[in-house]
Amino acid sequence: MMTDWFRPARPLDAALTAEPRFSVASDSLFFDGHFPGRPIVPGIALLGMVRETARRSLAGVPLPLAFRRVRFRALIEGEATLVTRLTATTAAAGTEGSPAGPAADAPAAGFPFEVRWGDQLAADGLLVQAPCGAVKLPPFGPDAVEESRSIEDFLPHRGRMRVAASILRVQPGLCEVEAEALPSWPLAFATGADSVVLLELLAQTAAAMTGWEERHTPGGGGRGFLVGSRFFTSSSAEVPFGTLCRSTVHSLRHRDNYRVFQGLVSAPDGTLLAEGELQAFRA
């Protein structure tokens, strides 16, 4: 149940200005493995609240499946109450032809959002309609390794917050993991999980890669935290349970402790499920 993860503190209504309030309780399943001994509200919790706000309040409008220019601006440790604000605008469309730009047939509109934690801005960005198809990944090289060790050797996520199941292939700067959408996944509904969880899968793929690099590359790797996503797009609102996912991420560029990743999630038959760009800082 979604309410095992976060709960609307009061009923959501159709008014965009209602500024719904959500609580992440101390026993929220987000804290089952994110992280052991240090409960931190994950970024997908905040984006899940934004999507839930949109789902309830954008009657008659297709649920926007893309996020753009997302910033996670606060490290929220432990239980918290968060307030979402979603604004309708017609001036929020992306630049035509830009990597995360809107489809030609998409409405030229977007929804700027904010998630507030007390008097702090916890996250902000734009919710839009946009197609997948911007991410192009390099091929694996001859040095790619089929990693047989447990992904938990390389990844700090545990319990129900670990959605990546195992590393398939990895080399410095490029990693592929597999996963299966399960009812135990975060933000699960009756028949599938909110596709925002695929952003978490991409983040865990990047984290597994950096954990692997830490062991195999001089000066490489290091644990990090997500500070933003320039774009994230999914092909549907939900990932049906049982869907097999392959998540591939590559390191696009870095500067000091800052690193940018791009990645995509696809089904075994090659169907694109999601793609995105992640911005992270090495701790």
Added chain:
Amino acid sequence: MTQEEVLALVVKYFTEQFEIAAEKIKPEAHLFKDLGLDSIDALDMVGYLESELDLEIKEEEIKTIRTVQDVVDFILRKSAEKA
């Protein structure tokens, strides 16, 4: 590259990366105040310049970049140093 070519490249980068309308990207535009960039965007821009244009950028040099024209001048100067 000429000044015009570099400016065109910078405008393309800002429109594609940050989805800023091209008409707002004037030489005198301040990156933070006028274009709405933040410190992470600035880091992203530096990473882009380093990786895509193969420029080496020092910490103290970043602090001197405030406007679009500063970015253009910086690219021209570093490219000339490299040549």
